[in-house]
Amino acid sequence: MAENTTDRRVRKTRGQLRQGLVRLMREKSIQDITVKELCEECDINRGTFYLHYTDVYQLLHSIEDELLVEFERVLDGLTAQSVLAAATPSPAMCSMFELLADNADMCLVLLCHNGDMAFLEKVKDIVRLRVLDEWGAQFRSNGRDTYDYVYSFIVSGCIGMLQCWLEKEMPISPREMAAMVEGVLVKGVTALL
Known part of the structure; x- marks a missing residue:
């Protein structure tokens, strides 16, 4: 019981x-945020902060790492076949x-407002690694190596x-957004095949 209480408090x-x-x-970049300022914002003692993190960068990186793990999990089911067929x-x-959508607040600040370019590059690298083998073969089969262009486009x-959707506070549902993105991908990609 005490362990559950501790976990809940953590x-x-x-x-x-x-x-x-x-x-x-939303107001400033991570470089301009201090532990003291964050603790005041959250009404948390600095000692409590230091029980969990060494600095604001470690906090940010732990949030980013959690998002990236979930992102990779979802990407497992996102194949060229699932999108095209x-x-x-x-x-x-x-x-x-x-x-x-579930992480819109954090995605908005990471990808749009005072975003972390390193995080954006990690996302791009994950996508590139995930699609390189599968999609790359399709775009090399036409006699020209168009993969880099297709990857950049996608x-x-x-x-x-995604940035536009987040900045507009998600005016359409995740399902509608998924359909729109897939529609653009399929029409844009099939023109190059």
Whole structure:
């Protein structure tokens, strides 16, 4: 019972720190946020902060790492076949946008407001590694190596659409957004095949 109480308190404290960090990152970059300022924002003692994290960067990186693990899990189901052949939107693409919607506050500050370029590069690297083998073969089979162009189109376009959706406070559902992105991918990608 005491362990559950401790776990609940730890989750609550970490949740408060996450929300406080999001609020502050809407106004300034991570480099300009101090532990003292974050603790004041969350009404948490600095000693409590240091029980969990060494600095604001470690807090940010732990949040990013959690998001990336979930992102990779969702990407497991997102294959070229599921996007090109399945009914739109594919369950995997819907899961992707549900994950983004569930973490919209953090995604907004990481990808849009005072964003962390290193995080964005990690996302791009994960996508590149996940699609390189599967999609790369399709775009090399036409006698020209168009993969780098297709990859740039897909990633930049998807991230741009995601940023727009987040900045507009998600005016359409994750399912509608997934269908829109898949529609753009399929029409844009099939023109190059």
